Amino acid sequence: MSLLAVRNITKTYGSGRTQVTALEDVSFELDRGKLLAVLGPSGSGKTTLLSIVAGLLRPTAGEILIDDEPVHLHGSRAAAAFRREHVGIVFQDHHLVPYLSAAENLLLVPHFSGRITREDRERALALLAEFGLAERASHTPAELSGGERQRVAIARALMNSPEIMLVDEPTSNLDTERGKHVVDLLRSHIHGRDMTCIMVTHDARMAEAADDVLRIVDGRVAADLPA
Amino acid sequence: MLAIKELLGGKLKFGLIALAIGLVVALTMLMSAMSEGLITGMTGAKGSLAADALVFQGDTYLALERSVLSAEALEEVASAPGVASSYAVGHVIVSVDSSAEEFDARVFGLGDRFDQLPIVEGTTAAPGPGEAIIDITAKANGVEIGDTLHLTPADAELTVVAFTEHRRYVMAPAIYTDMATWERLYLASALGTMAEGEGVSATAMGEAAERITGGASIVAVDLAPGTTVESLQAELGGGFEVTTPEEAALAGNGMPVMILAVDGIQVVSLVIGALVIGVFFYxxxxxxxxxxAAIKALGASNAYVYRQLLLQITILVTAAAGVGVALALGAGGSMPPTMAFDPQVGRWLVSLAAVYAMAYLGSLFSLRSILKIDPATALDHSGH
Known part of the structure; x- marks a missing residue:
């Protein structure tokens, strides 16, 4: 059974003559341990799709099932709670809190869920070590390189052991070599684990590292291609 | 966690904000203290008279300058039912021309109740004939203990034996003497003024002198249990006007209008301060x-974000309050004693409470913007 099922998702903004269709009848399923790359040009609807799966936007039509739970029906509070428990998000601009250290940025996730335990602190340090950042745990984002910041952002997304990771343009601010390193790291982390990952990118070379690729053009699925 | 970390991470930025808010607080405190100082300077000697009630001559609108009570009137008040004790209070306007700088003063005869004056320098004994206790603001005019003050138009002399404080009237320092000395000054002053007028007969002057001999300007009264200002007024009738020292202080000399203006200045400064503070946080x-948007996308609730803001406001306003009070006290301390500056702890606490309240109120603008921040915008970097 698929962990994630996206069925006939349509998203429109505005109404009447000013109505814009950002996504139209998008469907796909994703199994555990898989990395799906959503590929398309700017403005094609990739980020809208990511936002809908994250519960940050509600679809105009269609449904999102995660482990058979219809998350598209969640209100904003329930959606926030669902994200805290089950979803990890990596933003394009990483959005690390600038005045927190790398370790503290990871601890934000359990902090929003209640209180930070000793296990949380140990897990944060372990994740940073796993991403080669053990020596950078006490450094603020301004003291890290672009690649290091992106790795901290990925580690933060993994902090709550999510079932679904949503990664937005993880390599757009990195050169090709560093970008490939980040994607390889992401893939090696997904494989063999009880989670799935959607990675939005406009870079076909990065998409090659994914298990599946979903091409979106003008809000529609252009093709489902094996990686 | 985030609120404090952000403050610590942006010490310069938040330090400057706290300093700016501190200046606003200092301005509010200064306005309050100077307003109070103005009122104290205008009314201190009148409002601080130790008594439950003050009895004025009828139809004199609670003005010390107009009220004259004869010896018989004093006796009538002293013997009225409900009066536990009383003492005469005399008042006369003089000028002091013997000091380094000529200045106006208000002479108060004070019966035998000099123990009500807070002595800050000099003897604590009651002044004898020809001696005086004077408000310490007269020091700014060069007056010192032991000086002999020459008073005009009475052409009399008084020796300064002590300084008191917070005892000014219509911004002029109060000079306290015994009643006999006051009577001599009053008669010299009143009769001198009458003598300068045209068409005033010697008979009229004699009647005036007879009227004031043994009299006073007003009577200060301690009421017996169960007696009120209203009941004493009813007992004494229309020939007298009875009120509390506090109410008497706020009457006459344009005080009602002044208090309205002073309150208006304080409210306006508080509102402007609150708006500035609210705008800062907005x-x-x-x-x-x-x-x-990003931390909301990560799962932080609006309530969490707003709580962090309130915590920051509390910390910054508390720091700013410390800075503001220190600045206000420093500024007040460097002012000359003649300047109206009278910090009242109660008033300052009310002002500080108002600053906190307004800061929290101003934070509602921020709350509105927090609620409007769509967490989806953390992902939406290219339109739809």
Whole structure:
């Protein structure tokens, strides 16, 4: 059974003559341990799709099932709670809190869920070590390189052991070599684990590292291609 | 966690904000203290008279300058039912021309109740004939203990034996003497003025002198249990006007209008201060829109984000309050004693409470913007 099922998702903004269709009848399923790359040009609807799966936007039509739970029906509070428990998000601009250290940025996730335990602190340090950042745990984002910041952002997304990771343009601010390193790291982390990952990118070379690729053009699925 | 970390991470930025808010607080405190100082300077000697009630001559609108009570009137008040004790209070306007700088003063005869004056320098004994206790603001005019003051138009002399404080009237320092000395000054002053007028007969002057001999300007009264100002007024009738020292202080000399203006200045400064503080936090919230969107996307609730803002406001306003009070006290301490500056702890606490309240009220603008921040914008970097 698929962990994630996206069925006939349509998203429109505005109404009447000013109505814009950002996504139209998008469907796909994703199994555990898989990395799906959503590929398309700017403005094609990739980020809208990511936002809908994250519960940050509600679809105009269609449904999102995660482990058979219809998350598209969640209100904003329930959606926030669902994200805290089950979803990890990596933003394009990483959005690390600038005045927190790398370790503290990871601890934000359990902090929003209640209180930070000793296990949380140990897990944060372990994740940073796993991403080669053990020596950078006490450094603020301004003291890290672009690649290091992106790795901290990925580690933060993994902090709550999510079932679904949503990664937005993880390599757009990195050169090709560093970008490939980040994607390889992401893939090696997904494989063999009880989670799935959607990675939005406009870079076909990065998409090659994914298990599946979903091409979106003008809000529609252009093709489902094996990686 | 985030609130404090952000404050620690932006010490310069938040330090400057706290300093700016501190200046606003200092301005509010200074306004309050100077307003109070103005009122104290205008009314201190009148409002601080130790008594439950003050009895004025009828139809004199509670003005010390107009009220004259004869010896018979004093006796009538002293023997009225409900009067536990009383003492005469005399008042006369003089000028002092013997000091380094000529200045106006208000002479108060004070019966035998000099123990009500807070002595800050000199003897604590009651002044004898020809001696005086004077408000310490007269020091600014060069007056010192032991000086002999020459008073005009009475052409009399008084020796300064002590300084008191917070005892000015219509911004002029009060000079306290015994009643006999006051009577001599009053007669010299009143009769001198009458003598300068045209068509005033010697008979009229004699009647005036007879009227004031053994009399006073007003009577200060301690009421017996169960007696009120209203009941004493009813007992004494229309020939007298009875009120509390506090109410008497706020009457006459344009005080009602002045108090209205002073209150208006304080309210306006408080409102402007509150708006400035509210705008500060609103701007800092607007600057963090992207960051707030991201942490909301990560699962932070609006309530959490707002709580962090309230915590920051509490910390910053508390720091600013410390800075503001220190600045206000420093500024007040460097003012000359003749300047109206009278910090009242109660008033300052009310002003500080108002600053906190207004800061929290101003934070509602920030709350509105927090609620409007869509967490989806953390992902939406290219339109739809």
């Amino acid at each position: 701007i800092t919230t607007l600057h963090k829109t992207g960051q707030i």
